Amino acid sequence: MTTVRFAPSPTGFLHLGSARTALFNWLYARHTGGKFILRIEDTDLVRSDAKFLAEILADLKWMGLEWDAEPIFQTHRFEVYRKEAEKLLNEGKAYREGEAIIFRVEKGKTIELDDLIHGKIIFNTDEIKDQVMIKSDGSPAYNFSCVVDDMFQGITHIIRGDDHVSNTPKQVLFYHAFGKTLPSFCHIPLVMGADGAKLSKRHGAVAVEEYKKEGILPEALANYLILLGWSPGGDREIISLEEAAKIFDLKDMNGVQVRFDTEKLKWMNSEYIKTYDINKLLPLIKEHLIFAGLDPEKLTEDRLKMLIDIYRVRIRTLNEFPKLTECFFTDSYSIEEDGMKKYLSSADNKANIKEFAEKLAGESDFSKENIEKICREISAARNLKAAQIIHPTRMAISGKTKGAGLFEMMELLGKDLVIKRLLKSAE
Numbered sequence: 001m002t003t004v005r006f007a008p009s010p011t012g013f014l015h016l017g018s019a020r021t022a023l024f025n026w027l028y029a030r031h032t033g034g035k036f037i038l039r040i041e042d043t044d045l046v047r048s049d050a051k052f053l054a055e056i057l058a059d060l061k062w063m064g065l066e067w068d069a070e071p072i073f074q075t076h077r078f079e080v081y082r083k084e085a086e087k088l089l090n091e092g093k094a095y096r097e098g099e100a101i102i103f104r105v106e107k108g109k110t111i112e113l114d115d116l117i118h119g120k121i122i123f124n125t126d127e128i129k130d131q132v133m134i135k136s137d138g139s140p141a142y143n144f145s146c147v148v149d150d151m152f153q154g155i156t157h158i159i160r161g162d163d164h165v166s167n168t169p170k171q172v173l174f175y176h177a178f179g180k181t182l183p184s185f186c187h188i189p190l191v192m193g194a195d196g197a198k199l200s201k202r203h204g205a206v207a208v209e210e211y212k213k214e215g216i217l218p219e220a221l222a223n224y225l226i227l228l229g230w231s232p233g234g235d236r237e238i239i240s241l242e243e244a245a246k247i248f249d250l251k252d253m254n255g256v257q258v259r260f261d262t263e264k265l266k267w268m269n270s271e272y273i274k275t276y277d278i279n280k281l282l283p284l285i286k287e288h289l290i291f292a293g294l295d296p297e298k299l300t301e302d303r304l305k306m307l308i309d310i311y312r313v314r315i316r317t318l319n320e321f322p323k324l325t326e327c328f329f330t331d332s333y334s335i336e337e338d339g340m341k342k343y344l345s346s347a348d349n350k351a352n353i354k355e356f357a358e359k360l361a362g363e364s365d366f367s368k369e370n371i372e373k374i375c376r377e378i379s380a381a382r383n384l385k386a387a388q389i390i391h392p393t394r395m396a397i398s399g400k401t402k403g404a405g406l407f408e409m410m411e412l413l414g415k416d417l418v419i420k421r422l423l424k425s426a427e
Helices: 016-032 050-062 076-092 140-151 161-180 208-214 218-226 241-247 260-276 278-291 301-314 320-329 339-345 349-362 368-381 387-398 406-413 415-427
Strands: 003-006 035-040 094-097 100-103 110-115 117-126 130-132 156-163 183-186
Touching: 003 016, 003 156, 003 161, 003 260, 016 050, 016 156, 016 183, 016 208, 016 218, 016 241, 035 415, 050 208, 076 094, 076 100, 076 161, 100 161, 110 161, 110 183, 130 140, 130 161, 140 161, 156 161, 156 368, 161 183, 208 218, 208 241, 208 260, 208 320, 218 241, 218 260, 260 301, 278 320, 278 339, 301 320, 301 387, 320 368, 320 406, 339 387, 349 415, 368 387, 368 406, 387 406, 406 415
Parallel strands: 003 035, 156 183
Antiparallel strands: 094 100, 100 130, 110 117
């Protein structure tokens, strides 16, 4: 059975590049009917933190990447690593240096590796120094513990970033020393920033947690990361994890470095927002409203759903929603000064919206259809373009020059509030 693993170190939040690696491992496991398992590489006792581990696991689940067995923790296995090192020591393949146990690298040997993406890779042991297996403090070295755990967990395919290519010959030596068959190696190109340099904080947000807080949907982030190195074929860009798992194969992956494009991710997120289940979107929007200092309880749930529905086509990330819709939750909304000067400084515009308010006050039907009818009747009677009423009205009730359909906005705001704001702006 195909068995792959993702092995995060809980020394920081889940990096986008690491999330992408986890995705490709998960996809291959699901495509082949295999297992996707976790190993927590927490041997850095100084930097490892339980809060980072909790966040990493939460982010994986958030993206839809469930694992198939309880994770193993390297800090729980120090005695296992020591015993495995002593086996090689007793076979004369290693030596002690104080409390450390060091593997003896035989020189003059060639190591050939068939990488599933890069093809044949050749190393010479003359370029590899003797390898520490157990450090003097009793903790394991990375390359040794990695091999011991991969053998223990029955890993058949090691799918990881190109930055691990240099570790591979050292790990291959350990497999040979233990007399074990090599797993298949697949080193995927790293994710780069827009400038072609390795993706880092200087390029902006690099952790899954940051994009989650910004209002990127999990399906959108997973979809975008999948496309960084693999394509479902044709011009298709929107694909679910389940659909991708059916057709994903390592042999179809691209071997060139890929660049992370924040704007492309936001576009993809907007496509998901447009069709997202409103009942799943609702609690997420509420979180962003509360974070922005707005009270979602100002609207009934049904009205809030209607508001989301008319604005979902206008946002790329969920954290854009509060700024665009603040006028529905508070009278202390921000005002676009240029818009005020353009639409609410003239006496004519003030007279138009005052008449609009007075006509609406006498109407019992405050539906968007009737509001539009009144607007067009006034514009016709005054020989105006409807826009000459619509733009000042939008400015008066929202403080903005752009937004959802005006008449839908007015219906949602309600008759009393709309008239109050129109009359105040007409003063």
